[in-house]
Amino acid sequence: MTLNNNGVKLIIFDKDGTLLDFHKMWLPYAENTVQLLEKATKLNVGPAVYKTLGVDILAGKVSMGALAEKTLTGIREDVSLTLQTFGINPTEADSIVQGCVPEASPGQMAPVCDLPKLFEVLKSMGILIAVCTADSRAATIDQMNKLGVTRFLDDVVCGNDVGIVPKPSPHCAIQICKRLNVELKEALMVGDTIADLKMGKVAGLRASVAVMTGVGTRDTLKEYSDYFLDDVSGLPQLISKFEDTKRG
Incomplete structure (x- = not known):
């Protein structure tokens, strides 16, 4: 059974701490x-x-x-x-x-959940998927390829892309929505830091969703978060119940 997207047409994901163990x-x-x-x-x-x-x-x-x-x-x-x-x-x-101070990390690439499965469910719900990260493009694309999720991505914005204004500026979120022809109120931002979630808020996205798999805590993130999840695997269920879900 396909879950209802309740008008959500795009999710913008942070990478490290959100999709990968920071x-x-x-x-x-x-x-x-x-x-x-x-x-x-x-x-x-x-x-x-x-x-x-x-x-x-x-x-x-x-x-x-x-x-x-x-x-x-x-x-x-x-x-x-x-x-x-x-x-x-x-x-x-x-x-x-x-x-x-190197460009790439020698650390372990550990996904927080089964990302191909999650992205497949989101696609079945009619939701576009973007990644917006402060990491470099070379490292990001390499990781997405190794994770087997590149085919699901509709846009990727990286910290060393020419002309970007980094989070928490709303610039990247607005540009992603414009390129994918999605209204701001039809998009979500999902991340683990104040910068991630503030970007979503300042841009005027429908909601900013905080996940507990990175550096932020409920206390540090509450000012800019509309919803909290243990990890991104809970997104399809959260979105399908949006009408009944209260802030926090």
């Missing part, structure tokens, strides 16, 4: 980055860099911070500023960062 993907990246930076600077910059990235290395968790909320350019800028607090001049700090 911690398994990006903790190894943070550790590798710190090792490279400490080797290059010969200084104990690790604690300060972890703080900038939003990483609690002892707890093995990533929280709100540059790593979860910014593009590669933004991450490199923040790390450069952190290095400068150790007396490294801006030009040298920028040069070090270019060589020591």
Whole structure:
């Protein structure tokens, strides 16, 4: 039986923390980055860099911070500023960062659920699917291919695409809707950070849906979230019951 889409024609997904386990993907990246930076600077910059990235290395968790909320350019800028607090001049700090803050993560690509199955159900409901991520295009396309979901995607926007304005700006959401000929009120934003959900709110999408598989918590995300899900697998059921579902 096909579920009712209740007027939802498009879902815009964040990637890391929403479709993929954020911690398994990006903790190894943070550790590798710190090792490279400490080797290059010969200084104990690790604690300060972890703080900038939003990483609690002892707890093995990533929280709100540059790593979860910014593009590669933004991450490199923040790390450069952190290095400068150790007396490294801006030009040298920028040069070090270019060589020591990689584009791709060496971490594990762990989907939060059976994504091909989920996307197939959403397609059967007449819903278009887009991905909007701060990650690079090369890494994103490679991951989507390996996950076997590329054929389901109607649009993909990445952090290093020319001309984008990163989340939480509404720019990407508006452009995706325009390209796919979908009204803003017919689209949902699904993500795990304030930046994801605020983008949906500011753009005027029908709803912003928070998932608990990334760096955000109910408390940190409640201001910009209309609905909460344990993970994205609950989307078809949520959408089919929209008329009866109350905020939160």
